[in-house]
Amino acid sequence: MILALAVVVGLIVSLIRYRSFALERIATISLRSTWLVLLALALQMPLLRAPAGLRQHIGVQQALFLTSHLFLLAFVGLNWRSTALKIAGLGVLCNLIVILANGGLMPITPETLVQINQGSSLAQWPAGAHYGYSKDIILPKQNTVLWLLSDILVLPSPFPWPAAFSLGDLIIAMAIIALLQGSPSSLGVLTVESRRA
């Protein structure tokens, strides 16, 4: 859920940059087939609601999670004319590649989990277990394929919601912030500019 903060940041940046015209710019954003995103999210909910446990216990949830990426990529494909959504698609693809390379879940190391869960110890995070209520699996660095694309970036305390995220997550967040700045070539902006003139 931490990535949803990108929407708040994008909105704030837009309000600072464009002030009273920010909302008009956002209203000009055109998204096609948004139901694909909602369907993808619905398919991921069983995994996001699964408590910690062995990977074998979440086979169905994992299959639904992997299937959801088809809908996300279809959404990006149908909105291909938007540069920001192309970049978001690149982020989704980065995450998908590392997820597939590691057996179907996003790898996270025990060391990273200790960083984001203050007061916990390495022994609390056994390798191979699903990190509860997330898309992550606990794997040591040496057993992680494409480690650079896994959840290695950390927002530690005193950030109110400590979290670890991947390069793909960062790309998606940046794309959403960029998208919320609106399209300079859109009709709404032309209206704004003509009002200014």
Next chain:
Amino acid sequence: MKALNYLWIRYATPTNRKIAYILLMLAALAVAGGAPGATGGVGG
């Protein structure tokens, strides 16, 4: 109820509803596309 109706007419304009819809869809895209690990997940 009258006050709610007034607020709805005043603020839930088609443009504002579209903006809210876009923001919600982008939040959904962030949640579905990303795979962060946050505090609170419990180890196995």
